[in-house]
Amino acid sequence: MPSTNVKGLTETTREKLKDAVAQLEPFLNNHVLSGLIGEDGGEGAELFYRGLLSDLRHLLVYSEVAVEKTGVLLRRPNFDTEQGDRVLYEVYHHCVNAFFYPKNECYSEDGRYAYTGQDAIRFRYKPVRTARDIVLSVSKIYEELRDDLSYYESDYMTQRRMQGQK
Numbered sequence: 001m002p003s004t005n006v007k008g009l010t011e012t013t014r015e016k017l018k019d020a021v022a023q024l025e026p027f028l029n030n031h032v033l034s035g036l037i038g039e040d041g042g043e044g045a046e047l048f049y050r051g052l053l054s055d056l057r058h059l060l061v062y063s064e065v066a067v068e069k070t071g072v073l074l075r076r077p078n079f080d081t082e083q084g085d086r087v088l089y090e091v092y093h094h095c096v097n098a099f100f101y102p103k104n105e106c107y108s109e110d111g112r113y114a115y116t117g118q119d120a121i122r123f124r125y126k127p128v129r130t131a132r133d134i135v136l137s138v139s140k141i142y143e144e145l146r147d148d149l150s151y152y153e154s155d156y157m158t159q160r161r162m163q164g165q166k
Contacts, residue, residue: 006079006081006085006088007079007081007084009084009088009148009149010070010073010079010084011074012148013066013070013091013145013148013149014066014067014071014074016141016144016145016148017066017067017070017095017141018067019141020059020063020095020138020141020142021060021063021064021067023134023137023138024059024060024063024134024138025060027056027130027134028053028056028057028060031130033046033049033050033053036053036127036128036131037049039128039130040128042125042126044125048106048124048125049127049131050104051102051103051104051105052104052106052131052135054103054104055102055103055104055106056134058098058103059095059098059099059102059138062094062095062098063095065094066087066090066091066095069087069090070087070091073087085152088149089152091149091152092145092146092149092152092153093152095142095145096142096145096146096149099138099139099142100142100146105124106123106124106125106127107121107123107124107135108121108122108124109122109139110122120139121136121139123135
């Protein structure tokens with residue numbers, strides 16, 4: 001990736017992450033395990049919501065840390081492109097991966113739906129509307145981030161290794 005665009009990519013990444021945090025935080029502040037189970041009442045609900053809330057809390061923390069790191073980077077008088085690359089790499093591997101590969105596997109992405117205009121997220125258990133809505137809402141943000149930061153999935157480290165061998 002040309003390093004000339006790292007600053008712009010860092011700015012847009014920060015804005016997208018701030019949007020995700022602004023959606024996740026109120027949801028997590030206003031919903032507790034007992035409330036979600038109470039709304040649902042189905043068998044397996046407790047295990048599902050326990051895992052979902054845990055995964056969303058981790059995602060929120062990773063995203064908040066990334067917002068702070070990108071903010072510090074952007075506030076410096078001279079933008080450090082190398083540090084920007086490292087931070088964007090971390091955003092991809094912590095935030096994007098935390099969304100698409102949640103530890104508790106309460107939902108997953110079904111690639112067959114990705115290009116059909118339908119929601120590509122499939123839940124292991126049918127969640128209440130508020131839980132479903134928050135996951136689908138932030139999925140759009142993390143999909144954009146995954147597309148924007150695809151270079152950092154593997155190409156960035158390959159390039160760094162090659163530079164180290166010179």
